[in-house]
Amino acid sequence: MKIKQIHHVAYRCIDAKQTVEWYVKHLNMDFVLAIAENEVPSTKAPDPYMHVFLDAGHGNVLAFFELPTQAPMDRDRNTPAWVQHLALEVESMDELLAAKERLVAAGIDVLGPVNHTIFKSIYFFDPNGHRLELAANTGTPEMYKKLDDVKWEMLEEWSKTRKAPRHAAWMHETPAEGQQ
Numbered sequence: 001m002k003i004k005q006i007h008h009v010a011y012r013c014i015d016a017k018q019t020v021e022w023y024v025k026h027l028n029m030d031f032v033l034a035i036a037e038n039e040v041p042s043t044k045a046p047d048p049y050m051h052v053f054l055d056a057g058h059g060n061v062l063a064f065f066e067l068p069t070q071a072p073m074d075r076d077r078n079t080p081a082w083v084q085h086l087a088l089e090v091e092s093m094d095e096l097l098a099a100k101e102r103l104v105a106a107g108i109d110v111l112g113p114v115n116h117t118i119f120k121s122i123y124f125f126d127p128n129g130h131r132l133e134l135a136a137n138t139g140t141p142e143m144y145k146k147l148d149d150v151k152w153e154m155l156e157e158w159s160k161t162r163k164a165p166r167h168a169a170w171m172h173e174t175p176a177e178g179q180q
Helices: 016-027 093-105 141-161
Strands: 009-013 030-039 046-055 061-066 085-090 111-115 119-125 131-137
Touching: 009 016, 016 030, 016 046, 016 061, 085 093, 093 111, 093 119, 093 131
Parallel strands: 009 061, 085 131
Antiparallel strands: 030 046, 046 061, 111 119, 119 131
């Protein structure tokens, strides 16, 4: 078996309508499907929910569940807020900067662009507290090859030491003056 693609990724939301409207307005996603039940099909638990689906482009679907009878949503307090996030690719740096401008104009706090060498990103939160990243690729085939060549060595070193291997440190180091 080989996975064909991600069918959908699902998160919890506070308010399904607010969430759909936010993603349509701020990220230009299309609202494609809503499913609501009073019983969970897989477990048969009595648990009313609204399950909404948004088109994130190229067959990628982002979904949310509103669960009104469950305890209020919260985040994993043992994981830093920057770790769990959804990264969405945009076509270009121009598109990334225009998106940042629109988000800031709408009163959304945006961090970045952050330079990750092979892509640049902006970061912000949706109304449910989920961290989102918009990324524009900037890497060259040579950069991707260099990273591909060391991925297994890095993973092996990490698994033994739990310290960051230096194989790809060039991605976040400032080039020496005159070598840019």
